[in-house]
Amino acid sequence: xxVEPVDMAATTDMAxxxxxxxxxxxxxxxxxxxLTLPGSHDTCAYTVEDSLAKTQNASLAVQLARGVRxxxxxxxHAGDVFHINHQRIxxxxxxxxxIATCAAFFAQHPGECIVxxxxxxxxxxxxxxxxxxxxxxxxxxxxxxVDWYLGDTIPRLGDVRGAIVLLRRFASDAPMGIxxxxxxxxxxxxxxxPGACFAIQDEYRVPVEASIDYKxxxxxALLARTGHLTGERWVVNFCSGTGMGANxxxxxxxxxxxxxxGINDMMVERLATHDGACGTVMLDFCEHADWALVxxxxxxxxxxxxxxxxx
Numbered sequence: 001x002x003v004e005p006v007d008m009a010a011t012t013d014m015a016x017x018x019x020x021x022x023x024x025x026x027x028x029x030x031x032x033x034x035l036t037l038p039g040s041h042d043t044c045a046y047t048v049e050d051s052l053a054k055t056q057n058a059s060l061a062v063q064l065a066r067g068v069r070x071x072x073x074x075x076x077h078a079g080d081v082f083h084i085n086h087q088r089i090x091x092x093x094x095x096x097x098x099i100a101t102c103a104a105f106f107a108q109h110p111g112e113c114i115v116x117x118x119x120x121x122x123x124x125x126x127x128x129x130x131x132x133x134x135x136x137x138x139x140x141x142x143x144x145x146v147d148w149y150l151g152d153t154i155p156r157l158g159d160v161r162g163a164i165v166l167l168r169r170f171a172s173d174a175p176m177g178i179x180x181x182x183x184x185x186x187x188x189x190x191x192x193x194p195g196a197c198f199a200i201q202d203e204y205r206v207p208v209e210a211s212i213d214y215k216x217x218x219x220x221a222l223l224a225r226t227g228h229l230t231g232e233r234w235v236v237n238f239c240s241g242t243g244m245g246a247n248x249x250x251x252x253x254x255x256x257x258x259x260x261x262g263i264n265d266m267m268v269e270r271l272a273t274h275d276g277a278c279g280t281v282m283l284d285f286c287e288h289a290d291w292a293l294v295x296x297x298x299x300x301x302x303x304x305x306x307x308x309x310x311x
Contacts, residue, residue: 019067019291022298024111028158032165033234035157036300037115038293039070039282041240044093045086051247053086055240058287060098064105066291067298070115070280073098078125080134085121095138103145106162113160115280117180120170132172150177153195154234188218190233197233199225199279206241209255215241216266227276235279239263239293252284264288271296 026035040063046056058066075082075095082095102114120131127134139148147163149155152175155165166177178196183189186205191198201222206215219237226235241251241263254262264283271278278300286294 016065019295019298020065021109021111022067022301023069023113023157023161024109026157026301028156028161030157031154032113032115032157032160033154033279034230034277036278036297037070037280038068038286038297039072039115039236039280040068040286041072041238041282041284042086043068043071043073044084044091044098047091047093048086048089050089051249052242052244053089055086055248055284056287057285060101061105063286064101064114066287067294068286069113070117070282071098072117072119072282074119074121075131076122076125077120077127077131077134078122080127080129080137082134082138088122096142099138099142099146102164103142106146110162113157113163113165115165115167117167117169118177130173131170132174132176135170136176148177152178152193154178188222198236199229199233200236200238202236202238204238204241205243206246206251207243208245209250209257209260211243211246212241212251212255212260212263215239215251216263216270219263219267220270223270223274223278226279230277230279236282237279238282239267240282240284248284253288262288264293268292268296271300276300 040056042055043060043063045054046059048054074085076085084091084093084095084098118135124131149160149163149165167180168177169180169183171181179193180191180198182191186203188201188203199222201218203215203218206212219239222235222237229235240248242248252262252264254260254265264285278297281297283293
């Protein structure tokens with residue numbers, strides 16, 4: 001089990017240190033769905049240069065150090081182990097590496113929590129057990145290194161500090177984490193379960209650069225409802241998008257034409273006129289413009305920054 005090296009230049013300055021610990025000052029009575037949580041879409045797709053597969057530049061270790069708290073982990077289940085993939089593209093990492101990096105982060109920042117969506121990306125291959133059984137084997141194997149929250153209701157932050165909260169995007173015969181396995185393709189949808197209701201926008205198809213404006217409209221439509229929804233639902237809003245004429249970098253960071261801005265810059269501008277929580281916002285190329293959108297999202301939690309003794 002290897003731990004990714006942390007970019008020391010990114011983690012030693014004061015701003016980065018603040019982002020690494022931002023949850024530590026948030027009231028522990030706050031349910032996770034009431035926080036604004038920066039997340040990374042297809043978190044580990046920074047190891048490839050395929051323009052349609054690459055979604056991040058920063059490693060998992062650096063993403064965590066810079067404030068990202070929701071991870072999108074895609075697993076190919078082969079030979080009873082989890083390989084980290086983007087669809088059928090191997091990313092050169094194993095689930096062991098993901099757990100090790102999270103454990104190393106918690107060792108330095110025990111007041112934080114990580115929300116991890118674990119998705120069955122490719123189905124079962126050459127194995128003797130189910131995806132769910134292999135997942136539990138990792139939980140048990142690394143129990144001394146990292147704690148998991150496997151409850152099926154949305155927890156309060158104080159109950160999951162130093163733990164990974166599972167959002168389950170795979171089948172399981174037994175209760176295991178918050179069940180999001182009924183996830184439709186390319187849609188805006190609700191999932192209703194006792195103690196864990198969600199409103200999710202994951203309309204990722206952006207066929208050409210001209211479609212970026214449509215994608216922004218879908219993000220804004222859910223953002224406009226978020227203030228009313230967060231009392232009862234966990235809002236998850238994906239800023240990511242891709243297509244043959246608009247790869248993830250173009251969608252997130254801007255197109256070939258100088259007047260074609262990307263989602264990340266437009267969202268920073270949009271949030272200047274948006275009051276209140278934003279829910280969980282999933283980003284491609286989180287580091288764009290010196291992590292500007294991640295920093296803007298984290299700042300939304302300032303009203304909840306008070307000591308646990310007073311909340």
